Amino acid sequence: MGFTSFVAVGDSFTEGVGDELPDGRVRGWADLVAQGLAVSSPEPVTYANLAIRGRLLDAILEEQLPAAIALKPQLMSLNGGGNDILRPRVSIDDVAQRLVDGAKQALDAGIHVILLSGANPSDHLPMGKRIAARGDALAAAVHAKMPVSYTHLTLPTN
Numbered sequence: 001m002g003f004t005s006f007v008a009v010g011d012s013f014t015e016g017v018g019d020e021l022p023d024g025r026v027r028g029w030a031d032l033v034a035q036g037l038a039v040s041s042p043e044p045v046t047y048a049n050l051a052i053r054g055r056l057l058d059a060i061l062e063e064q065l066p067a068a069i070a071l072k073p074q075l076m077s078l079n080g081g082g083n084d085i086l087r088p089r090v091s092i093d094d095v096a097q098r099l100v101d102g103a104k105q106a107l108d109a110g111i112h113v114i115l116l117s118g119a120n121p122s123d124h125l126p127m128g129k130r131i132a133a134r135g136d137a138l139a140a141a142v143h144a145k146m147p148v149s150y151t152h153l154t155l156p157t158n
Helices: 029-039 057-070 092-108 128-145
Strands: 005-009 047-051 075-079 112-116
Touching: 005 029, 005 057, 029 047, 029 075, 057 075, 057 092, 075 092, 092 112, 092 128
Parallel strands: 005 047, 005 075, 075 112
Antiparallel strands: none
């Protein structure tokens, strides 16, 4: 049985910023996942992308996550924290814990969760190496905080 409902929450990475179509609309990875689900399903697939560019993790968890859970999808992607780690003072551990807690809320609601960290735009940003190090630290902290009973998939960065 495949997934017939998918909701994506997050920031610009999930919204699709950086993957503009010729008409100016964005089409990102979440849209492609939904398309893949639809192509492989004999049933209609519902999809909502609630992600909004520029959102900090608190806004994602307070606004998008409850709305996504209320839709009762079979599958939900959760991405956030990328904008938080751009701040001069940030606790990577706190961001990671809040992200994991958000994933657990969806899991407790019976939703399959894809928990991921965003793209690494640090090559194009001032202080890129520092931002990349923070992103790597966030991904490692989230991975360490997820209970071992959950499946972990680590993809290569290159």
